[in-house]
Amino acid sequence: DGGITQSPKYLFRKEGQNVTLSCEQNLNHDAMYWYRQDPGQGLRLIYYSQIVNDFQKGDIAEGYSVSREKKESFPLTVTSAQKNPTAFYLCASRPYLNTEAFFGQGTRLTVV
Amino acid sequence: DAKTTQPNSMESNEEEPVHLPCNHSTISGTDYIHWYRQLPSQGPEYVIHGLTSNVNNRMASLAIAEDRKSSTLILHRATLRDAAVYYCIRGGNTPLVFGKGTRLSVIA
Numbered sequence: 001d002g003g004i005t006q007s008p009k010y011l012f013r014k015e016g017q018n019v020t021l022s023c024e025q026n027l028n029h030d031a032m033y034w035y036r037q038d039p040g041q042g043l044r045l046i047y048y049s050q051i052v053n054d055f056q057k058g059d060i061a062e063g064y065s066v067s068r069e070k071k072e073s074f075p076l077t078v079t080s081a082q083k084n085p086t087a088f089y090l091c092a093s094r095p096y097l098n099t100e101a102f103f104g105q106g107t108r109l110t111v112v
Numbered sequence: 113d114a115k116t117t118q119p120n121s122m123e124s125n126e127e128e129p130v131h132l133p134c135n136h137s138t139i140s141g142t143d144y145i146h147w148y149r150q151l152p153s154q155g156p157e158y159v160i161h162g163l164t165s166n167v168n169n170r171m172a173s174l175a176i177a178e179d180r181k182s183s184t185l186i187l188h189r190a191t192l193r194d195a196a197v198y199y200c201i202r203g204g205n206t207p208l209v210f211g212k213g214t215r216l217s218v219i220a
Binding site for chain 1: 144148153154155156157158161199203204205206207208209210211212213
C-alpha cells in the first residue's frame with residue numbers, strides 16, 4: 001500500500017539527549033513537511049523540503065534539524081537545544097503545491 | 113499566522129447537515145482553500161479543496177463565496193465518525209499553515 005509512515009508511534013527520551021524521528025513515504029512525492037502539535041493547538045511548521053538535498057526552515061525550526069538525502073525519507077532530529085521537545089510530531093508529503101497532503105500517524109515524543 | 117478565522121467549536125445532531133464556516137478576507141487570487149480534519153491522536157486527513165467554484169467529493173462539499181473572502185464546508189449527513197477538529201487553510205505557493213480549527217461534536 002502507498003502511504004507515509006512515521007516511527008515509532010511513542011518515544012521516550014531523557015532530557016539532554018538528541019532523538020531522531022523517522023518519516024518514510026512511497027508515494028513518490030517531491031515535498032515533505034514536519035509539524036509539531038501541542039495539546040489543544042493547531043499544527044506548527046518545523047521544516048519542509050520541496051526537493052531532494054534541499055530544505056527550508058519553518059516557523060519553529062530552532063532546536064531541530066533535518067536531512068533529505070533520498071526522496072522517500074525526511075528524518076527529523078530533535079536536539080538538546082530544543083527547550084520544550086515533548087509534543088506530537090507529524091510528517092506530511094504531497095506531490096506539489098495546492099494538492100492533497102498526506103499525513104503520517106504521528107510520533108508522540110516525551111522527554112523526561 | 114493562519115490567516116483564516118473559524119469558530120472554536122460547533123455541535124451537530126447525527127444525520128443532520130453541518131455547515132462549517134471559514135473567513136479568509138485577505139485571500140489572494142492564487143490561494144486555494146483547503147480543508148483537513150483531525151481525529152484525536154491521529155494525523156490530519158484531507159477533506160476537500162477549491163479555488164473559485166464550489167466543489168463536491170464523496171466526503172463533503174465546499175461552497176466558496178463569490179468574493180472568495182469566506183467559504184463553508186458542508187457535511188451532508190453528520191455521523192459520529194465525523195466528530196473531529198476541522199481546519200480551514202488558505203494555501204498558495206507555500207506549505208500549509210494550520211490554525212486552531214473548529215472542534216465539531218456530533219450528538220447521537
